Amino acid sequence: MELQHFSDVHPLIFIEQAKFGFWCNGCGEGIEGSCYSCRKCETDLHPSCAKLPLPRELQHPIHRKHPLNLHKTPPYDGRTCTCNGCNLPCRSFDYHCPLCKFDLDIKCASLPLTIKAENHDHPWTLFRNSIPFICSTCGKEGKGMPYLCGECGLWVHHNCASLPCMVKHIRHKHPLNLTYSLKDDHFEHRLCQLCVLKVDTNNGLYYCSNCDYVAHVDCATDKEGRDETFVWESNDKDPIESTTMMKEEDSGHDEFTNEFCYIVKKTKVGEDKVEIPIEIKHFAHEHDLQLTTKLENDKICDGCIRSIFPPFYSCAQCNFFLHKSCAELPRKKRHPLHQHSLTLQPMSDSFDLVQCNACYHITNGFTYKCDVCNFTLDVPCSLLSDMLTHVGHEHPLILSSTTNAEECSACNSKRKIFRCTKCEFTLDFGCATLPLTVGVQTTRASFYTSFYC
Ligand SMILES: [Zn+2]
Ligand SMILES: [Zn+2]
Ligand SMILES: [Zn+2]
Ligand SMILES: [Zn+2]
Ligand SMILES: [Zn+2]
Ligand SMILES: [Zn+2]
Ligand SMILES: [Zn+2]
Ligand SMILES: [Zn+2]
Incomplete structure (x- = not known):
């Protein structure tokens, strides 16, 4: 697909997936996903910006004295200016009045003069x-x-001005409604269940009345948390329960189902009359694996890359070990940190190392990878959910979904964190998944010794 655009002498080529770090020459924001591009001139445009009807000369009600002229970059030294609409720096497309040195970026120039939204009567x-x-x-x-x-x-x-009356966030099973007043509310401040920070109830907020669940406007409408599987039918009066947490798409074509990662070869009946698989074929290993209950020293689980302890499965022919719990991991799962479903991947053949998007640790074990975008979790992080009770802290912790990295109280690094509902304590995924009995790293030793003594 090609597009002839005023900003480039060459036709722009449609690219399905822009490289990391591309930014749009139209609006100045980063590009994730597709774009129109000319690599000779390094012109890149969001498809939406490329298709904006941009007149070369604009008579705008914000600057009535003179017409504004469209420039590919601001016509100043250094090719930047400050937009008179939003007061932010602009180094992309610019509507410019040469007489008054008045500038508008295309976002401000294309703001609608009125918005009639469902969230307000007027x-x-x-x-x-x-x-x-x-x-x-x-x-x-x-x-x-x-x-x-x-x-x-x-x-x-x-x-x-254009907030929807109802949103569906991946971390809550019901839709949330925009509200400006909580009935019977005796507290000025409530906790946003998405970022675990205070919400001033004098402002607008999103609310689930079934669960008395409160979220900031920004947190509830964050596009990374949007539940894309949710369809709101306006004739439905009752809140609808989302099925995303339970239902999974059918997409597996191999012998291993979406639910299980292994096929049972042999079983024995345990003490409580339950059948235990003692020999399995696991999708991540070419040979059959046998269940063991004996202790093994200095061996590592190839799933979670932690020390092995019984019961576990091992291969008679090679050095391959899996905790029973790691062998039983679901093939597909959802995680509150990500809006798409994740699929379990075996360690890669090329011994490539991958980085976990929650704890930032490098792993060569099993990972859960997003089917759609570049998002990966290692096994320990995939096992954490919304809520966390941790031996290192007396109060319950809740996952914070803010897009900014925040400081962990235990290791002081800035990461994705769990936040205490009662005090200022935070814990990042790296510290939350640390094994409590082995491998305490020196940087975190003080945190752990404080509750072992
Ligand atoms: Zn070009
Ligand atoms: Zn002017
Ligand atoms: Zn606002
Ligand atoms: Zn919040
Ligand atoms: Zn609810
Ligand atoms: Zn394991
Ligand atoms: Zn991790
Ligand atoms: Zn606390």
Whole structure:
């Protein structure tokens, strides 16, 4: 697919998956996924930006005195300017008035003048001046041009003006509703269940009344948490339970099903009359594996790369070991850190090392990989869910879904964390998955000795 665009003399070629670090010459933001590109001139555009109808000359109500001219980059030394709409630096497409040195990036130039959204009775009108304001929906400070409801006297961010009344987040089974008041609420502050930080109930928030579940506007609408399998049928009055946590797509074509990673070859009946598989064929190993209950020293599980302990499966012909629990891992699973389903992968043949997206540890063991995008979890991290009770801390911890890395109270590195619901304590995935009896690393020793003594 090719596209002729004003910003490049060559036709732009459609690329299915842009390389990491590509940014859009139109809006200035990063590109994930597809783009239109010319590698000779290093022009890259989001498909949506490439197809924006951008007149070369624009008469805009924000700057009524003179027409604005479209430039591929701001016509100044250094090819950057500050957008008069949002007050942010612009080094991409620029609508420019040469007489007043007035500039608008294409995001501000294409803001709708009014927004009629389901979240408010009256239309929101773009305020045609850049001012500092406090958004009456999310409560955060805004710079730039707010949207105004003159009737109610409210200012909101552009994003907050078009918030949906209902969202479905992967971490909660019910849809969440946008609300501005919690009935019978005796507390000024509640905890957002997604980032585990305070929510000011004087602002807008997303709420599940079934579960008394509260989330910040930003947290609930974060695009990485959006449940893409959820379809809202507006004639359904009752909240719908999402099936994503239970139902899995049928896609396996090999002899191993989506549920199990092994085929049972031989069983024995255990003490409690339950059949135990004592010989299995596992998808990650070419030979059959036998169940062992004897102790083995200095051997490592090829699934989780931790010391082996009984019961475990081992190969009679080669040095291959799997904890019974690691052999029984599901082939496919969902994880609260990621919106798509993950599939268990054996260690790679080329001895490639992969990095876990939760703890950032390098592993050569089993991994859960996303079927759609570049997301990987090692086995220990895949076993953690939303809630964590940890021997190192007296209160329950909840996974925090903020996109920013946050500091771990145990090792001080900035990572994805679990946050305490009662105090300031945080724990990252690396520390949360540390084996408690072996291999305590010196950097974390003080944290662990503090509760072993
Ligand atoms: Zn070109
Ligand atoms: Zn002007
Ligand atoms: Zn806002
Ligand atoms: Zn939050
Ligand atoms: Zn709920
Ligand atoms: Zn294991
Ligand atoms: Zn990990
Ligand atoms: Zn605590």
